[in-house]
Structure formats: structure tokens, C-alpha cells
Amino acid sequence: MGLAPTGSYSPLKTAIGTQIRAPGLWSLPIPRPGFTPAWAPAIVTVMLRLTHAPNIAIATLWSDLLCEAGMPASVQRQYLSSVAGELPPSECLPEIWLRYAEHEERARALLHELQHLPQRHWRCQRCGEQIEGGFEQCWNCGALMPR
Ligand SMILES: [Zn+2]
Secondary structure, three states, rough: OOOOOOOOOOHHHHOEEEEEEEOOOEEEOOOOOOOOOOOHHHHHHOOOEEEEEEOHHHHHHHHHHHOOOOOOOEEEEEHHHHOOOOOOOHHHOOOEEEOHHHHHHHHHHHHHHOOOOOOEEEEEOOOOOOOOOOEEOOOOOOOOOOO
């Protein structure tokens, strides 16, 4: 009397990988070591606001490129542009959010590259012509774009 019978329900005895239930509160799935279920990142990872983008097109481009590079990212606040003028400009710019904060360093390096692509206009060193667009050769004299 007064003692819990052996074999009574105990959350601590619940096998790892199944759910621990706290009656009346919540249930929390516990991932097995070395196994990360698809839903786990939403619970255990911290999303990171990486940067602002000047517009939605660029934000989407950056986000796509980050995803392709193995760093899941998303664009947030993209619908606030409709209320631009009522909010500070910095509140209206689309934001790039990283799914996994641990990707920050690699993601910033990638964005830095994107933001510092070689200038697409250049001056020909031979004839002085200003070349616009994607040309890598002077249309006037045929000289190659300086590297
Ligand atoms: Zn030229």
C-alpha cells in the first residue's frame, strides 16, 4: 500500500524513438540518435534571418541558389511590399531566412559572391569603348574583356 506497483506506466521507460506522453500536457517525439525525421528541423533548429534583399526577384534568386547549394532558405515578408510607405523601408524588404542557423557562414560567403559578381559593363582598354551587357569582347575592336 502506498507504493506504485511495479510495471506501472513511466514516461522514462518509453523507448527512444517513440513518444513520451505527459498526460494533459503535450507529447514530444524524441528522435533516435543519428536519425533525424523530416519533421525534426521544425522543432529543434533555429531559423536564422540572413539578410535583406533589395526586391522579391533577387530574394527569390538568392533563396533558390542557397537551396541548390544545400542550404535550405526561404523568403519572408514578401507580401509587406504592398504596404510600403506605411512602414520603415527596412521593414518592407524581403528577407532571406536560413532553415539551419549552422549554415550561416557558408551562406554569407555565397551571398557575398552573388553581390560581388564581376561588373557586367567595362571599358575596353584598347579603344576606350564602354561595353554594356554580357559581352566579354569589345564589339568595336574585338579586344577581350580585361580579367
Ligand atoms: Zn575596343
